[in-house]
Amino acid sequence: MRIAAVASLVLSLLTGLNDPIGHAYENPVSSGFADSFADPAVIRGLDGYWYAYGTSDPLREGEGTHHRLPIARSTDLVSWTYVGDAFGEDNLPPYAAPGSLLWAPDIRYLDGRYVMYFTVTNTTSSPHEWDYSIGAATAPTPTGPWTHLSAPVVAPRPSGDSYWNTIDPAQFTDVDGRKYLYFGGFFGGLWVTELSPDGLHTVGQPTQVAIDNKFEGSYVVRHDGYYYLLASSANCCAGPTTGYSVLAGRATSPRGPFTDREGLPLLASRAGGTPVLDQNGDRWIGTGHHAQVTDLAGQDWMAYHAIDRDDPFLDGPYGINERPMLLDRLDWIDGWPMVRAGAGPSEQSDEAPVTRGFVSLTDDLSGWRGDGWTVQDGYVRHSDGGGALTARRGVGGDIRAETDLRLEGPSAGLRVGRATVTVSADGLTITAGGARRTAALPGGEAASAGLATWHNLAVTVKGRTITAEVSSSRLGDPQATLRLHSPVPLSGGFALVSEGVADFDNVSVARLARPVTRPAPVPRPGRLIDADEFDGEESDGAGGDWQWVREDPDARVTGGVLRWPLQNADLVGTANTASVLLRDAPEGDYVVETKVTLDLGDDTVRNYQQAGLVAYASDDDFARLCQVAIWNTRQVEYGRELPFAGRLSYGGNIVGPPARTTWLRLAHHVDPANGEHEFRAASSRDGRTWTWGGVWTFPKDTVPRIGLVAHGGAQPAVDAEFDYLRVYRTR
Template sequence: MTRALVLLLSAVLLLPVPAGHAQDSHGYANPVSASAGVDTFADPAVIQGKDGFWYAFGTTDPLREGEFRRHLLPVLRSADLVRWQHIGDAFAAVPDWAAPSAGLWAPDIRYADGRYLLYFTVTDTLAHPGLDSAIGVATAPTPVGPWTDSGGPVVAPRPDGAGSYHWTFDPAMVNDRSGRRWLYYGSYHGGLWVVPLSADALRTAGPAVPVASGRRFEGAYVVARDGWFYLFASSGNCCAGPATGYSVLVGRSREPAGPFTDADGTPLLGPRPGGTPVVQPNGNFWLGTGHNSIAVDAAGQDWLVYHAISRDDPYLDEPYGVNERPMLLDRLDWVDGWPVVRGGASQGWRRPPAAPEVSERFDRQARLPGGWRVLPGADPDSGGLLRHDGPGPGLVPYPLPHGAYAEVDLRFPGPEGSAGIVLPGGAVVTVEAAGTLRAGHREVRLPPGWRPDTWHTLSVRQHAGRVTAWLTAARLGDPVAEVEAVAWGPGTAGVHATGTVELDNLSAAPAATRRHRADPVPVPGRSLREHSDDFDGPKPGWSWVREPQAVPVHGRLFWPVADGDLAGPGGGASVLLRDAPRGGYVVETRLRLDLGAAGERDHQQAGLIAYRGDDDFARLTHVAIGGTRQVEYVRELPFAGRQAFGGMPAGTAADVVWLRLAYRLEPGTGRHLVRGGSSRDGRTWTWGGTWTFDPGPAPRIGLVAHGGAHPPVTAAFDYFLVSRLRQDT
């Protein structure tokens, strides 16, 4: 659309401004799924339907304590991402090709070519009952169904070559800008994979390739930003009750098939996989912060939708049964090109997602300029819509705010026409049925296979004299096209069209302010020499729990890694301990431990420990887990007459790693908070999550080296440095 045409259209009289959605002035508090009257809603996947409502799909579980009846992919609905209602389940029975007792886990919901696609894990198929898992897919005309299974797996069970099957879990679909669709899946046994899909997205259409290491990642979710594909993946124990360390890490790639690397340039695939933290347990109410999807509010702000576990109520009913994993919502910011939930999972009231200042679903009659009609209830999926007929241009003005983020759904019943948004200041963004996205004088071609007769969403952001526009199928962060241009000239804001076009779900709000500052991290201050040791000779203050054969030599403590472990009832491995100082502190060691670059090893490890007893400790170690080498931060604690045990990621492994534990006492509660971090050069640190100890004696601090004597390996600790904590987490 030319500037002259915009000036011509600006003479049209303004229509009444539609009211925005009401929003609770007090904000919201996690878990947001509690508003639906449900106690658990694990592995949430969200989409904004063409009726304007948000829909969340969860994994198969009972939804409430005492219910004891599983829901096959339960569905919640919300107008604002905060207040939810349980509206039913996607399935009444498992698909015919699934074993009758199979669970349907970890759904992913998408929209493509005029229908909704629901991908899901089938935990057991009839092909090999009791052994296998696969990915299924179903289609529906609306998010509430009815859902029709495709009749078989889109990704079939995959033998592992050892008499069992790889874990074919956790599907996630994404579009690229060539119009190709990709499906991610996998878990700890077998790793994460991606495979191209057929045009109808119901079958695979090429070989699968690995994108992230097994024993490290599951729960993939991918979005595209600024020319990158970001692979969000969960790591750690998903379901260990009060010791659940589930966390979300991320890597990025220029291509959907990888290679994905983290902020340090470390690949997510390989024996020493990387991963930049997005959200981890932060020491407050919430544990097990993982398995995410992403939503975008009316201001263009990203929000992480994920599940977590309450430390005070970790199980749905009896201890060590179903883990209670409600759905949480927190703001997702991008710091130096990397996504992060600043401050971690929120506890207490928070500012809610932005509500639109202008919001129109076209579900009521209105007086319109010539060529425009509102058709209430015309579409079974979207409800009411706005239609423009005729060859001439038309504008429906709306007072969109300056510096706006605006969105509208659009489709073209015929092969010709154009439609889009005019922003304040005259910035015109246009989608043409012939296959073009244009902002001002800049344009990009849409993928050859795009379907103009199905709904797409045009999203536009105005900022600092520029306008950026994206065209997506469902506002899920995988645009099929993007264009940026300079904003210019006067003009009346609103929606415009030529030819025959249908529009729906117009919304606009001031664009969200981007936050770029990272969270503070623990910083060591003055060294506490009386609590430290450089291992240049005997020093008082140390004591052994089950003394091994370890001696300081040449300024290092050499400790042959021995059989035994602390995990499980009673422990059994050796621990070298000393009393910790009062107040906040950071303890650091430099560890040399050659676990080899390849090959299977079973939990050989060494590192730091915060210790109350064999069944009550937090351990930060460089560890071999199968074929991977990781820095892992685990917790064991007594709970309900047993020992709960789980871990979280805490950095990338190397032959030489620096490890830190940062301790502080929580004011008012007496809880002991201990955060883990690691480095591969002693300068750049990756800080992981926080484990807590209940009020009582402070844990002692020390060193461990255990997990197996074969093949022989010796841990070498260069020093044990304790410093005052200068900056809190």
């Protein structure tokens, strides 16, 4: 986007603030050009526009034609326009089998060109229908023209008679300049492989970073010295019961090991994962497969897809899932990313990304002064010798300044108040009040040559602390980061500075975003209003206020617990052979809790043994929160079954990792706007530290009861032991 600096200056004098601010927008942000835009990837192009890339589905209901990696463009990250597809109908990679689909793009700017990675669902390497691989294409601009590589970046990976899920690529460049590619999915797990310097070929052997059967859609960023692996979990595409969500782990190396907030590895059978994004009971479910971007004020935002629970399919029921693109604020609280501080997806937002600052410069020198500066080809160039181009408006307070920069001379950068930040072959340097610090750029002599292509320089001033970083794509993987505490105040002028020939583009100064530092509130149990401690005399089954659906004679109260052998039965589907132990729920808001011990072992396949809580309206309308064996993993799954369009739909949402003894909660809330029953799930490994997950809803005209289940398989035989069931009034 080319905006005259004089217009920006006039606007800034009128408002003195970033633009836009306080501007509401509605999700999904892709509605202006698409009904569905799944697996979004986002980047800011060198032309100043933001570009989004989606998986290969039809864009509109009734269209019926798959777009091969559609592309949209925006000036503000909120209003998007379709600008074409990356590839035409007959333009597949040379190694792709006819009819192959292209999924889940990832976009980067590397060494002077755009590189797009994507999943190729079927290659010519075998007759197998789903021998996935990772492909790539390069282009000089964000819209192409794109040129396929002649071979996959990651070839199909055989596993017996099948192939591992070599899907969902995400590229990352480390501070030492090494490039990596993360990929993988439920069947086979998540992996990382080093890439060649050009980012187009693998180097060495890959490393597994997350267990199979739990994660896909990986995305890695570096933040405050840690590497954060964010990935989606549960099912992406179960229509009205899609429980997709985003979880995170972090590490001190791009190869891991990644652990969650409680220190639990993502590679363990009881795999960890700290929630980043979960459905919250509003319109949106299945929130996941995301990208991360930073606006000009330094605020991070997450672009992701979701499903409207009332309109889950693109055309007829049980066809293509309709997954539009949403955008929401991403906060960092106590060292962990959380969408809207943990509040989850929004239907509409009263704030928008800052995509224009109160000082800006693109291709118009109005409002600036300095000799030796010219405009050419849409950017500003400084000629030989030393010089500065100074904005006529000064800057003060907490701000973030940015420029895209390439240099032929010795150095170039920004002067912000009394601090100067420069980039050179020696590295990234901050000088302020006689203090000076330098951080090396990766690559040695190659770094000097690399600076001849565009890089982004971002400078943040907060009080007297100045932070600078250099990156290629502004996507959370800076190649150098440096911080200095200035001995002098930093308010003053703003200028571009250069020794020798240098080019500047997309220059801006914006008020620094104020970070959200407190998480959104979670349900808290208050006064105890109902309980069964299972501490009475030994008896067959449970008495008192309990009611059975298909009574199980093997369930017994003994030794202070309800001991219930797992049944070789289930509730999912039309058979409905499992027993359910229920009691009436109180009116209003409450929290129901149980403590269940279940020895599911580790690593071995024991599908789908489980025990836990249930919110039950009928055999075909329930939400089930259990610790469960899913293949080789042990997870806390929050599943939902309901009737939809003449069939039963089932899907799951993932909460925290289980222990042998796991505490489970369902927090019930009645939505005053529509009367719906909202049940939010939580789990704990010690009864004190709780992980809160997603929300499933029941219509207002239902009367869900609450209770316990223990089923999913009888081999090997194992008992579930429930210590109690307690119901609290919500505080």
